[in-house]
Amino acid sequence: MKLVTVSCPGCSAKVPRKYYLEHLQRSEQDACKVVLQSLDADLSSSDSDSEIQVSRKHRNMPHRPPPSTRAGPVNPPSDSPVQPVDEDVEMSLVVDAAGDHFGDYEDYMEDKQAGPNMDGQQHDPSEGDSYDSDNELPDYYLGSDELEVERPNAPSDPELSQELEDGEVAQEGCEPGPAPASLNQQPSRDTDYPSPYIISYGGSAGKPIRRDLPSDQQYEHSLPKAASSDYFPFSSRIDWDIARWAKLHSHLSASAVSNLLSIDGVVAKLGLSFKNSVELNKIIDTRIPQGRPVFQKSSFELEGEIFEIYHRDIGACIRSLFSDPEFAPYLKYAPEQHYTDESCSVRLYHDIHTGEWWSSTQKAVDRLKEGGTVIPIILSSDKTQLTLFRNKSAYPLYMTIGNIPKEIRRRPSYRAYVLLAYLPTSRLSHIPNKAARRRCLLNVYHSCLTKILSPLVETGKEGMEVVNGEGVAYRGHPIYACFIGDYPEQIQTTCTITGDCPGCPAPHDTLGEFNKDDANNAWRPLNRVLDALDAVDEDPIGYRDLAEELRVKPIIEPFWKELPLAHVYRSITPDVLHQLYQGVVKHLISWLKEACGASEIDARCRRLPPNHNIHHFVKGITSLSRVSGKEHAAMCQILLGLILEIRLPDGISNLPLLRAVRAILDFVFLAQYPVHTSHTLRLLEDALERFHSNKHVFVNLGIRDHFNIPKLHFASHYVRLIKLFGTTDNFNTEYTERLHIDLAKDAYEATNHKD
Secondary structure, three states, X not given: OOOOEEEOOOOOOEEEHHHHHHHHHXXXXXXXXXXXXXXXXXHHHOOOOOOOOOOHHHOOOOOOOOOOOOOOOOOOOOOOOOOOOOOOOOOOOOOOOOOEOOEOOOOOOOOOOOOEOOOOOEOOOOOOOOOOOHHHOXXXXXXXXXXXXXXXXXXXXXXXHHHHHOOOOOOOOOOOOOOXXXXXXXXOOOOOOOOOEEEEOOOOOOOOOEEOOOHHHHHHHHOOOOOOOOOOOOOOHHHHHHHHHHHHOOOOOHHHHHHHHOOOOHHHHHOOOOOOHHXXXXXXXXXXXXXXXXXXXXXXXXXXXXXXXXXXXXXHHHHHHHOOOOOHHHOOOOOEEEEOOOOOOOEEEOOHHHOHHHHHHHHHHHHHOOOOEEEEEEEEEOOEEOOOOOOOEEOEEEEEEOOOOHHHHOOHHHOOOEEEEEOOOOOOOOOOOHHHHHHHHHHHHHHHHHHHHOHHHHHHHHOEEEEOOOOEXXXXXXXXEEEEOOHHHHHHXXXXXXXXXXXXXXXXXXXXXXXXXXHHHOOOOHHHHHHHHHOOOOOHHHHHHHHHHHOEOOOOOOOOOOOOOOOXXXXXXXXXXXXXXXXXXXXXXXXXXXXXXXXXXXXXXXXXXXXXXXXXXXXXXXXXXXXXXXXXXHHHHHHHHHOOOOOOHHHOOOHHHHHHHHHHHHHHHHOOOOOEEHHHHHHHHHHHHHHHHHOHHHHHOOXXXXXXXXXXXXXHHHHHHHHHHOOHHHOOHHHHHHHHHHHXXXXXXXXXXXX
């Protein structure tokens, strides 16, 4: 269908009528600006209540966008081809005289659906107009949806509807009166959130000790005097771009770069400072400052096998993260307490510095040496497969610091995590006894971490000088705070028994019980373990008996033994990916599959209508294998709807089933809040309590005999851990899983797969 056009008196361009004013406002031509000024002058001298009457036919005239409150439509000047609107007179338009299949344009604002005409022939617009569709408009025109004034909701009052039919409508541009009570208006959303009331820790916590030049100025002063180019050590922009392309382009080998540069004349014509990849590597290694510390190689022998560790100096890694100029404006140096208002009745938890751990640790550091800055050390490890075949695996260990806000840490492009080490992946297959093999592997794990983290023993007590990107120096105390990992890594780190909770002393056969007081207050007794370790040389039998009593493995040298102010059992953090989606939700789906039948669930899943932001599982959800965390999250959006009014065997009421499923889903979504309050934490606790009150339905159906599941039990500790370390998005393993791609799998692909 053709658009109604008008001719601009300034530039003589044919413009769609509804975009006429937009054309005048965005045009760069002086003549169009003069026309716009004359329109403004005419409007300012006119009376909106008496001189301009707007009929229903003219309600879509071009108008000034908000916040203008002009009354009446905007009309071109009288000396232009477009005449102003008189009272109850149709506007004269420059249109195609042939018209279209709808006839003349007297009722052009009525139904505009395009399609075949009455004779069955498809309408073919003429070629005389400048624009045949909205898709052909210039880029600077806004879409019709953006230009149209927001319309009120359709009235449900019959009398009001009749008034609108009779034309008794408010004049355009006038302020609308109060809406009738019968109108179905959407509630307005308040986006002006109040700022939290913050109570600083006070004292000398996080106090600077010196101020130097910012890191970028220090780097500039360190350059040689001959370094006049902005692309030093490269000679020009193209030299830099070629080097960047050669190193960052995926799947580009060093030999391919050398072969390209070996072509006669390429290096000379491009003005490159290197002739092959070897020279490029030399420039990068010797003339560009290293942002991250280099790797060191260490080795040791155990049971006849030599183990190699590739690791970085953890102190240098801490300084590197702390001194990054991109992080400098956002670093946190002292703990804070956040509340919703000055009454301090509702506390807020989000980043680590708002939790209780930092405050208690700061007090302990001040007792050792006042004026220090706590640097929370966050470790994460997870063994990953490098290849689909040949069973090649890597065991990376990542590290970050809690001074960096979580919004930065969770973005891989900001590089807030550093690859600290590659741990050995040997399985000690030459040891035939499985128990001895597991004990040796655990000793290897703790021996490696002891060597890697050994610098923290001294610096945690005495402090180390760290300088941020703005040149401000602090005395930092790096303290081991959190460990992020799946359940096997949690068991390795805490030396606990598989099947038990890594954080609390609850026996395995009581994990299915929910006790709010024990969940919030009971911790494993670390001091008893440390005291027994100190006396292991004099009383090894006593340590063995204590380990058996506390259900921990009798490791002689755990890595956390000498770390100051470290509590390994409190360091195990919530993990939404592995504990909730790949743990609790995975169990829940298998229970529903058995209770309701796989065919019924899949049939209901296929019947769901497609919708925005909802994954449509065309083949159902029960037959899927190797389901990712994102797919489990998509299932959670439809899971409750799938089982509504579903029939259970033997006529059992499905009400407890619905309550149990809803409680689990409530917990999963509440646990992912980026900011928690005292109130939302009570809701989180209540959701878990509701599940335990209705879980008997799975026992009645014969699906479960018990609920002694470690990941389900660990959900009871979420509230106390959020109060300690902040919300769960501080520690999601999804972030470090993403690092496997860049720092393990892609790195392996760049090697010869042998050395």
